[in-house]
Amino acid sequence: MHESLTIGQLSIRSGVAPSALRYYERLGLIRAERTGGNQRRYARTELRRVAFVRISQQVGISLEEIREALDSLPASRVPTAEDWARLSLTWRERLNEKIRLMTKLRDDLDGCIGCGCLSLQRCTLNNPGDSLAGEGPGARLVLPREVGDPTPAP
Amino acid sequence: MHESLTIGQLSIRSGVAPSALRYYERLGLIRAERTGGNQRRYARTELRRVAFVRISQQVGISLEEIREALDSLPASRVPTAEDWARLSLTWRERLNEKIRLMTKLRDDLDGCIGCGCLSLQRCTLNNPGDSLAGEGPGARLVLPREVGDPTPAP
């Protein structure tokens, strides 16, 4: 009776809408048993998977990548604390990298507030002595995009 | 001859695809003069606006919000360094907040790796003595979503 959860219960416990939980299931992020009448019943361990999905999204990881990570969990047994810890560790590094990037951006922004130039390349970054004033193929602005190219190949 | 830029030149200088620049213009983020033959010519100050847009996106701000911010720039004159600095300051605070949140998430994750629980609420967060084991309306997992509700009103 508290062995498994309905989708409504899991929704409330996880803070994720039922429609999103069904969507996660379609993507293979979580799994559910079915009752005789075809309703989903979730093992309580699924709560942990949902938590992992949400945390990973916070770190800015796509559901596809999250699915790949979850696929590395042992299928045959309930994942242990060590299994989860291993997964979390790789995320932790991405999180650290993200924090590092944002801190750099903030500091660059601080440095640029004085001159108001906003180019980040002329100010404090890696482009100390560039001749941006000339017209030619000049200095590029700002950082590369977070993901993907400005003009991805057709 | 280097007074204004074609869309191709602005694209290269800013690292933003021409199609994106046209899109930004439709949204009112940047502006362009037109030649007799209806081609866009950008003042060099537009480079700064594009930079501001890209930087702001890095901070996770939507184009709509960026437009609102840019609308607060003086329309009648070319924005000064102080104008830009004022804008950047509000972003800096959001950046700081974001960094704070990510650092917290990382530390919570660190704290949770030991026990592998991933709930973040039971481990280190604001829910020290909760009885999650009981079934009832139990503790909620994880953090609120980055933006919006799990089930926004219909």
Add this chain to the structure above:
DNA sequence: CTGCAAGCTGAAGTCAACTTCAACTCAAGG
């Protein structure tokens, strides 16, 4: 003057991550 890369437009397409809808079925209290 000509050729052709670069630019123009509006409409449609894409992608991720969901939500909404319609039409139906299940499960549990009274």
Add this chain to the structure above:
DNA sequence: CCTTGAGTTGAAGTTGACTTCAGCTTGCAG
């Protein structure tokens, strides 16, 4: 047994941020 709220499905819609396309026009190098 009946009602009612919770659950089911596939298909279609939504949002944000763009890209792609077709069909046409400009502008500059030779």
